[in-house]
Amino acid sequence: MHVDIVPIGDVSAQVKREASTALRAVYECDVTVQAPQALPDSAYDGGRDQYRAETLIEIASRVGAGEKNIAITPADLYYRRRNFVFGLAYLNGNGSVISTFRLATSTDGGIQSRPAEEVFADRVRKEVIHEIGHTFGLEHCGNSKCVMSFSPTVREVDVKEQLLCGTCSKQLF
Numbered sequence: 001m002h003v004d005i006v007p008i009g010d011v012s013a014q015v016k017r018e019a020s021t022a023l024r025a026v027y028e029c030d031v032t033v034q035a036p037q038a039l040p041d042s043a044y045d046g047g048r049d050q051y052r053a054e055t056l057i058e059i060a061s062r063v064g065a066g067e068k069n070i071a072i073t074p075a076d077l078y079y080r081r082r083n084f085v086f087g088l089a090y091l092n093g094n095g096s097v098i099s100t101f102r103l104a105t106s107t108d109g110g111i112q113s114r115p116a117e118e119v120f121a122d123r124v125r126k127e128v129i130h131e132i133g134h135t136f137g138l139e140h141c142g143n144s145k146c147v148m149s150f151s152p153t154v155r156e157v158d159v160k161e162q163l164l165c166g167t168c169s170k171q172l173f
């Protein structure tokens with residue numbers, strides 16, 4: 001299995017490294033990183049000052065050379081009626097996206113005893129593992145510790161581990 005990371009906009013070397021490491025560790029896949037792509041004007045909504053998540057998934061699928069592809073962007077994303085999303089993927093699709101925009105905010109009740117950069121890096125890894133999990137056919141999991149649990153706030157992201165629970169894992173391996 002080959003997963004390709006497609007940076008869209010100015011993505012730091014650290015974020016690319018965290019994402020690659022996390023995907024290799026959990027899915028035992030090969031991971032490559034594409035050259036950075038420009039943020040698409042066509043996906044920008046000036047009224048919201050946000051980008052449409054679906055368009056970035058299309059770019060991940062088009063530019064990425066993997067069986068599964070994930071766009072990573074610092075831009076804030078929205079999807080349909082949701083005010084923002086940390087990420088988006090279609091079940092069993094080959095494209096997905098995560099945004100680091102809201103992952104850098106301080107915790108709102110989660111783990112606060114650790115350096116902010118460490119908490120941010122953990123969130124990036126969890127979100128990448130989560131969205132690629134959807135492309136492998138995994139749905140949301142009821143176990144709040146499982147990386148596939150639905151986590152619309154950073155607090156819930158911080159509760160998750162960077163691992164699939166036994167039930168989710170069994171569906172893949």
Ligand SMILES: [Zn+2]
Pocket residue numbers: 130134140150
């Ligand atoms: Zn999800």
Ligand SMILES: [Zn+2]
Pocket residue numbers: 141142143146147148149164165166167168169
């Ligand atoms: Zn699970």
